[in-house]
Structure formats: C-alpha cells, structure tokens
Amino acid sequence: MMTTQELAHAFTELCKAGKFDDAGKRFWSEDIVSIEPMTGEMAMLKGRKAVEAKGAWWAANHEVHSISVEGPFTNGEQFALRFALDVTPKGKARMSMTEVGLYTLKDGKVVEERFFFGG
Amino acid sequence: MMTTQELAHAFTELCKAGKFDDAGKRFWSEDIVSIEPMTGEMAMLKGRKAVEAKGAWWAANHEVHSISVEGPFTNGEQFALRFALDVTPKGKARMSMTEVGLYTLKDGKVVEERFFFGG
Numbered sequence A, B: 001m002m003t004t005q006e007l008a009h010a011f012t013e014l015c016k017a018g019k020f021d022d023a024g025k026r027f028w029s030e031d032i033v034s035i036e037p038m039t040g041e042m043a044m045l046k047g048r049k050a051v052e053a054k055g056a057w058w059a060a061n062h063e064v065h066s067i068s069v070e071g072p073f074t075n076g077e078q079f080a081l082r083f084a085l086d087v088t089p090k091g092k093a094r095m096s097m098t099e100v101g102l103y104t105l106k107d108g109k110v111v112e113e114r115f116f117f118g119g
Helices: A004-016 A020-027 A048-061 B004-016 B020-027 B048-061
Strands: A028-035 A044-046 A062-075 A078-089 A095-106 A109-118 B028-035 B044-046 B062-075 B078-089 B095-106 B109-118
Touching: A004 A020, A004 A062, A004 A078, A004 A095, A020 A028, A020 A048, A028 A048, A044 A048, A048 A062, A062 B095, A078 B095, A078 B109, A095 B062, A095 B078, A109 B078, B004 B020, B004 B062, B004 B078, B004 B095, B020 B028, B020 B048, B028 B048, B044 B048, B048 B062
Parallel strands: A028 A109, B028 B109
Antiparallel strands: A028 A044, A062 A078, A062 B109, A078 A095, A095 A109, A109 B062, B028 B044, B062 B078, B078 B095, B095 B109
C-alpha cells in the first residue's frame, strides 16, 4: 500500500496535469464523501457516483482558463492542496478564486475530500 | 459569538500583522490541541500552556526573515491558512518552507490547530 506521501504526490501529479477525473478514478474510495462550503444538495455528497456526477456538472458549467495546483501539504493520513482557479461560470463573469482541498485517506484510498474557499 | 468567517478573519489579520501570540491568546481554547506532522513529543500538544511553550521554543530557535500568510479559506466550523516562511533554524541553513494550518472552532474558540508541511 502507498504511504500518505506517495499517494499524495501521485494524486497531486495527476491534478497538476489537469487530470482531476483520473485522480478521482484512481484514488477515491467507493464511499468517498465530498464536502463543499455551501448549503443545499451540493454541501455533502456521498459515494463515487454522486461525486463523479458533481464533477461532470461542474465541468459542464464552467469554462476553465487555468487551474494551478500547489502541494501536497501532508500530515498523518491527510494531505492538503491549494488551488488557484481562473474560470467563467456559465452565464456569469470570469472570476479568479483560491481554495484549499483537504483529503483524508484510509486503506490507501481517499475517503473524504473537504474544500475551503478563500476570501 | 463571532461567526466562523468573523473569527477566521480576525485571527488571520493578527497573523498577517505578525501577531501570532496575540492570535493565540485571544482565540485559543484552554483545551487547544496542536498537531504537527512529526514524531516525538511535539507531534501532539494539549492545553494552552503546552502550546504556548511550543511557540516560545520555536521563537527562541528560529530567526524569522519573513512569514507571509494567505487566507482564510473557510468551511463550516473550520478555516485554513497558508504560510510561506523564510527562516534560519538555530545552527542550520536558512530555509524557505510552505505549510497549511487547519483551525477547528467550537464555541467561538480554536480547539484544534493542525499543520501540514509542503513538499
């Protein structure tokens, strides 16, 4: 089984290459929980299918100009990534935003991803 | 009681001003738990006195050239900060490092700080 460091680096390399879907396919647990800092039905999703559907929805509703990824920052069974996004949400103005993703591992898989939005 | 956003911003403003001790004095719970990504006695400290002692040890053993603070990144009862440090540890070479601090709130106080080290 990969160590936290090894898994974090492999996951991060895929993200830095823009292969977010591949990172999920390879490393998400079937029971992945995804937590966003918002209210409503997107706030917490459970299970690979629901989280993949969120990713597909996001991709269909955002024009991505660039996403830069910094990290991983590691501690125990967790690692964090910092994202800087330059995107145009469908029907809205182009925007820059930063966020932190916190990933929790168990048995060599990501069992939780939790996102924090910058101000 | 301050909201997570309000507390996170007040805490962050003190850190951005270099007033890390003041941030702790004002916002740490008496039962603050501090978790570092290392082994040994510094890995997990419990209680304000122990965490203050760690801060004093760190200050006495590092010459700080600059610390920049980005954030806060918020979600629910937690917020994250990104630190970029330029320091010289006592007797060692000057070094740059990045880390993420994750702060967990309860009843208007920081009950846990957890640090993640960049690669």
